[in-house]
Amino acid sequence: MPDVLKNDRFLRALRLEPTDTTPIWVMRQAGRYLPEYRATRERAGSFMGLAQQPEFACEVTLQPLDRFDLDAAILFSDILTVPDAMGLGLSFAEGEGPQFARPLRSKADIDKLAVPDMDGELRYVMDAVRLIRKELRGRVPLIGFSGSPWTLACYMVEGRGSKDFATLKAMCWNEPKLAHQLLDTLAQAVAAYLIAQAAAGAQALMIFDTWGGLLGPGPFREFSLRTMAQIVAALKADAASRELPVVLFSKGAGQHLAALADTGCAGLGVDWTIDLADARAAVGGRVALQGNLDPAILRAAPAVVRREARMVLDSYGNHPGHIFNLGHGITPEVQPEQVKILVDEVHQYGRTLRGGRR
């Protein structure tokens, strides 16, 4: 890409290199808490309308960067675009989570699944990546992403959100071969998808394993971790993605950080239920950590937001490799001013913590 990156804190942190201050971005930073996002969504008609029209996706991707001093942009899209492109028919009912019109109901449904065409059904994603890269003009790096195979399979088999995704779990226990067939197909599709995003201009890649934490230790390794490791290996084997840092985020899986680091990823997302000092000890400082403020803190008073942000920074300490983030996506009722307070405090205190060196 011809543009020179003006702010590379995020990428430096992922390489465990020193930075002048701690980089920060916010999961779901382009979201309903922003009035300008809600206005664009209204024009687009629906969430999928927003995601599938590159001009709209680009517009909302850039909105939070115009308001806040964020150190990364993340492609506006959904974690479930791949199964949608596989023909399952993704939609979002107002106030509800994602739904598939044609969930997987049989072995025949799973046999029929194929890796979607990255220049066909998923072309809109690559067009969005290209447009956002162009419009970013090197301000900050652009993160591409996908859901993990386990998380995609949860929704594909259940058809919608669930407390326990017991339908997929039952398949894992009753028909493990079929479950592995599904997960392996998804691993291939997600790898191809992330490679295509890299080729289109994404500068880092993230895999959201939202539901990995619902699994016990053995099943987590077998059904969630294994396919993420396959994807990281595939990304390292491809010229387009080889150099890109990969971040894995298994929510609620703090006990598996060391195993996740073994995949060869550059960084790990960490939720707020584990202290970053413990998380760093668990991975032996081998990978960068991204997190981990409780998103509910953004509903507290500004002084509390600042104090809690400093506590997160202190828990990581003056080591390279910390990317500040929430431990989960920002929620719609948060006041945008709170995000500005957070971002500015992280940069200011992060600078103090690091003694201003770069």
Next chain:
Amino acid sequence: MPDVLKNDRFLRALRLEPTDTTPIWVMRQAGRYLPEYRATRERAGSFMGLAQQPEFACEVTLQPLDRFDLDAAILFSDILTVPDAMGLGLSFAEGEGPQFARPLRSKADIDKLAVPDMDGELRYVMDAVRLIRKELRGRVPLIGFSGSPWTLACYMVEGRGSKDFATLKAMCWNEPKLAHQLLDTLAQAVAAYLIAQAAAGAQALMIFDTWGGLLGPGPFREFSLRTMAQIVAALKADAASRELPVVLFSKGAGQHLAALADTGCAGLGVDWTIDLADARAAVGGRVALQGNLDPAILRAAPAVVRREARMVLDSYGNHPGHIFNLGHGITPEVQPEQVKILVDEVHQYGRTLRGGRR
């Protein structure tokens, strides 16, 4: 109590004494998966009608014992009876979770809260305990229980279920004194409630901290663990409850097991996201552990249920102090036959594992 306990495996395990086999009971064992439960609930008119009429509560408490060789009975009630008795108006909409008609909205609401009268608003619970003890005739011990102060407060402030209970969290950060006032009042009320259940005949006590795992490490200690420790201390200081083993169950808080054991409880509930060998190492064998089969496994084939049950038993090993249970409540769509398969396998394999000694 005059009746001699015919099956004391559960209480022996809580005292870390050897047993001939591993005791088992199932969270929510009196529940919608049983057709006889659904029939009684229909007659009672509603969930609260079931809980508040001792004859009905007794009937459903005993139903699973007539079907399965369970080693403990648990009072049929709800974790939210205490706030209901405080005047908040508990109800259950069909297919929804609990709701309060009058959630806490201000400091004035919290100032007004008082420990309810155990012989007044909560008399129905004590009547149920007395009746169940009588009808059990010493078959197995009876467990009394309550929600934890943190978990009660979650619902009392939010008014209903929530993904993140951010309203209470915001209070903890913005008005920590008020949050502590609420939690301390609830700790007093829950202690009095559990003491009254002990006086009425409960033989073990359990505190369900369903939402403790939503908190980061510091807030967990400050807002959830602290009040549970207060309650355990109060129970140890009262003649009626002094001898009763207490089990604490903070779901999703596997990283806090050692701190939970420090409260002086006899046992800890453990969800399925942690291996029991690791959990036992974390508490140094000081307390009994209760768990931890993934409830979704009850949707798998019988051979899988048996295999996974044996894996849980093996992960704990041939040590005293294991009470087999699910890692969360049984779900409505489970076939009752699956529970029989589980209970029988646990007893049979548990006997083998222990070499049949007592």
